[in-house]
Amino acid sequence: MEIAERVYMAYMGLAPRQIPHWEHWSNPDAETYLTGVDYYQHPRLCRLEMQRLYPELRLGVPESDEAKPRPTGDDVQHHRVRWGDSLTDTFLHGEQYFHTEEDVLGFSPLAHADMRVWPHVVEAWDFASEEAIRQRFRAHWPGAWSKPAPNSIASVGFYNTMFMWPLLAFGWEMFLSCCLMPEFERVMDEFAEINRRVFRVFCELPVNFVICHDDIVHTNGPVCSPEWMHKYVFPRYEEFWGMLKASGKHVLFMSDGRMDRYADDVMACGARGIISEPYTDCKAIARRHKDCFLAGEGDSRVLMRNDPDEIRAMVKSMAETSRLTGGYMMCIGNHIPWNVPGEAIKRYIGYSRELAHR
Numbered sequence: 001m002e003i004a005e006r007v008y009m010a011y012m013g014l015a016p017r018q019i020p021h022w023e024h025w026s027n028p029d030a031e032t033y034l035t036g037v038d039y040y041q042h043p044r045l046c047r048l049e050m051q052r053l054y055p056e057l058r059l060g061v062p063e064s065d066e067a068k069p070r071p072t073g074d075d076v077q078h079h080r081v082r083w084g085d086s087l088t089d090t091f092l093h094g095e096q097y098f099h100t101e102e103d104v105l106g107f108s109p110l111a112h113a114d115m116r117v118w119p120h121v122v123e124a125w126d127f128a129s130e131e132a133i134r135q136r137f138r139a140h141w142p143g144a145w146s147k148p149a150p151n152s153i154a155s156v157g158f159y160n161t162m163f164m165w166p167l168l169a170f171g172w173e174m175f176l177s178c179c180l181m182p183e184f185e186r187v188m189d190e191f192a193e194i195n196r197r198v199f200r201v202f203c204e205l206p207v208n209f210v211i212c213h214d215d216i217v218h219t220n221g222p223v224c225s226p227e228w229m230h231k232y233v234f235p236r237y238e239e240f241w242g243m244l245k246a247s248g249k250h251v252l253f254m255s256d257g258r259m260d261r262y263a264d265d266v267m268a269c270g271a272r273g274i275i276s277e278p279y280t281d282c283k284a285i286a287r288r289h290k291d292c293f294l295a296g297e298g299d300s301r302v303l304m305r306n307d308p309d310e311i312r313a314m315v316k317s318m319a320e321t322s323r324l325t326g327g328y329m330m331c332i333g334n335h336i337p338w339n340v341p342g343e344a345i346k347r348y349i350g351y352s353r354e355l356a357h358r
Contacts, residue, residue, distance in 0.1 A: 207249065280297075
């Protein structure tokens with residue numbers, strides 16, 4: 001069976017025998033270790049060898065084999081840290097623009113819907129109209145848009161499904177300072193209208209899956225109360241995802257943190273399943289939602305310790321979860337960053353090949 005076919009089956013809860021992977025990968029040094037090809041000297045050759053040796057990771061291949069500079073460390077001055085073969089974007093968000101509650105409550109997202117000058121919101125697009133959004137995707141799908149192949153894993157993603165908008169736009173402190181005020185409702189309504197335009201266009205795209213990201217929880221659980229979420233976030237999920245479902249598409253929801261408290265809400269809004277982090281009790285979710293999509297149970301802290309017995313035990317536990325739902329995927333949920341030992345990754349993939357099957 002082709003890898004893409006197994007991935008599609010997992011997305012749809014159809015229980016492929018060999019459990020496919022969805023890995024958050026940014027570890028060029030491990031690629032050098034695993035392939036014997038220096039990633040920085042020959043990034044294309046290195047990736048081609050990764051594809052040959054570890055096709056289950058589904059890593060893309062750069063067009064150029066031009067050498068890359070090696071990262072020299074964090075950029076503390078600009079709040080950037082090492083990430084893969086480069087640095088992250090800045091971790092400063094709306095703090096540099098919004099300094100008072102009045103700044104936040106007086107802001108109109110719709111009046112500033114062309115957000116191309118605002119890189120701190122991540123989805124820095126022109127949202128002024130559906131046509132502006134549509135034109136953005138013409139570059140990715142230049143031909144006539146039609147329904148994708150029935151079993152295609154073609155997908156599109158959106159980082160700011162709802163919760164991320166105020167978090168990124170205003171920064172944590174100003175968001176939390178204002179989110180309970182009555183005047184904040186208008187601000188959230190305008191962000192919702194921006195997303196309404198986005199999801200209407202998504203309904204037209206030749207994809208079967210939409211990956212909706214919102215970090216609605218921390219590692220210990222919810223950020224905002226259930227009452228707040230049921231007023232400002234979950235009704236919008238239900239609306240947007242209902243539009244996608246009517247167009248024949250499926251939602252895969254992604255959030256960092258511990259999703260236990262809100263997993264049932266997300267599923268009730270229409271998600272096919274959840275990709276999260278190892279703080280989430282995936283076995284409990286799998287028992288409550290028949291054949292749901294689930295990923296993110298693997299733990300990079302286990303890989304960092306590089307204990308063969310501990311890694312094997314983790315993979316074995318993940319394989320046990322896969323037998324509770326036909327939608328399970330192997331995934332190190334809290335990422336495989338640049339400093340995870342290549343030897344540990346090799347063990348993880350090897351044990352997955354041995355144990356991760358039904």
